[in-house]
């Protein structure tokens with residue numbers, strides 16, 4: 001599987017994150033089904049325009065330092081959202097030779113030609129050009145092919161796209177048979193995908209903005225050389241929009257993953273991104289964020305209860321647990337059906353939330369869950385939950401705390417239980433409030449108290 005990664009000019013925004021979270025869910029679901037996935041996701045660390053060059057000059061760092069910094073932040077932001085690293089994250093700057101080789105092959109086969117300012121792909125030679133996007137060749141107009149700049153006057157046909165750009169003074173460059181310059185964006189993905197996955201592989205993913213021209217051009221470049229289909233399946237995530245407009249850096253409408261995680265916590269952000277099917281346009285709506293926070297809190301409460309009763313529950317299933325077990329098996333089958341139907345994450349998510357609601361209802365009525373049942377729900381959350389929430393199941397939901405920290409909270413909870421049994425309710429309340437102030441939420445059941453840590457954003461949404 002190949003996914004188009006970030007152009008590391010700035011920090012990741014939620015529109016990018018939507019795509020990366022969806023591809024993470026896809027990878028994990030394929031693995032859940034028993035497939036072995038080899039995932040390659042590039043880092044575009046060569047994207048040079050005037051704006052970036054100006055920023056680099058102003059910030060007094062080298063171009064390389066600038067992209068290194070944003071590459072680091074990009075990989076950090078992925079981890080924040082529980083996204084598993086791909087098997088390879090190839091950097092464009094480390095694969096210049098592979099790109100040059102590919103361009104040379106295209107020239108040899110007559111699919112590319114050199115001009116004064118670069119090397120171009122001759123789309124008239126590639127008969128099936130436009131088959132992915134449905135863009136007709138004769139309707140290509142100047143400027144419509146994305147990153148092709150208006151000063152690329154020297155090409156034969158308006159739709160021809162650049163494979164290698166000869167550098168102007170002051171621009172970063174690499175050596176090539178065509179003099180100093182840099183590769184075009186599209187050749188980067190063709191060269192790296194083919195290096196790590198071969199001439200033909202299973203799945204290629206990207207955003208809807210990639211369909212044309214980026215993926216169309218990738219197909220042309222790769223298939224002109226190999227004569228084989230580049231990928232068997234293409235998946236594209238639709239845009240995340242703000243007030244009806246596309247979310248992008250150029251319009252200044254830009255919500256970074258960092259800011260969103262800081263405000264709502266990683267799990268709420270991930271749940272938010274899964275609430276809309278990937279082939280539907282999604283809008284950045286505060287109300288939907290609040291809903292996501294509530295869902296994340298329900299999931300946190302479910303985990304806290306399951307962890308508590310996995311240790312402290314009665315050994316065998318108790319009265320009323322048959323209904324809970326029935327919901328468990330129903331949730332698993334609804335989840336699988338939803339995911340197998342073109343990754344319906346909203347439905348899959350609702351299947352897990354239904355189990356959370358049924359567990360809460362059971363605890364209200366019966367006050368406890370047996371160890372056996374808690375263990376089965378635990379396994380469900382570790383498998384099904386991990387498909388949707390990734391590594392956040394371990395880091396955010398399980399809340400693996402340091403031993404002393406956990407012991408101290410449990411000591412405080414025990415002391416409070418003691419005060420309550422002595423009917424010193426005011427003192428007991430004081431302990432609860434102090435713990436809440438530190439981000440610990442207590443839930444009293446008949447016979448025991450469960451505690452969990454909640455993110456600041458979720459605490460606010462509860463209030």
Ligand SMILES: [Zn+2]
Nearest residue numbers: 004005189214
């Ligand atoms: Zn790409």
